[in-house]
Amino acid sequence: RKEVEQDPGPFNVPEGATVAFNCTYSNSASQSFFWYRQDCRKEPKLLMSVYSSGNEDGRFTAQLNRASQYISLLIRDSKLSDSATYLCVVNGAGNQFYFGTGTSLTVIP
């Protein structure tokens, strides 16, 4: 079983739409959860950490469900600049981190 699984998409949405991405993880002992975005042939950039209580940063909302080992990212009012691949990242044993394959988002004018 993969450590982190994501729907690869692609998601093609119009500007202004709301879109949600999901991610599941296999290690129930994982403690740290993140969403990164990656533009084509660039490095991953931290979008937000995911906290147990859920957290919001502007148009972005992240949720964590420990019981179901599930993380989500909601993007409201999508902008053209949101087009990227969104990576779910979870820690495994200690200081080791696992990336999902990423979910591709294209926001269409």
Add this chain to the structure above:
Amino acid sequence: EPEVTQTPSHQVTQMGQEVILRCVPISNHLYFYWYRQILGQKVEFLVSFYNNEISEKSEIFDDQFSVERPDGSNFTLKIRSTKLEDSAMYFCASRPISAGGYEQYFGPGTRLTVT
């Protein structure tokens, strides 16, 4: 804003040659990482490094790989005898020590091409 830097941006080498990829982490960060991303695939953890020693490593990080912090600023990844399948983007990342925070910041990557 402080950034992780990596050199070179692109390295071409012949199979069997040794390569050293260099990284300068953010200055007050104490945890360092190397990842690789084969074209079209996911980012894969290679190794984490803290307090001048490896703290975790993946199955990919075999005896052909080594890491070093030769001075107070550089963090290097050495591949002793490159194989064709080592062709990938190699990312360095660093993070500070902070309560509850594991956020890593990535450098721009070195694209390694083994021919």
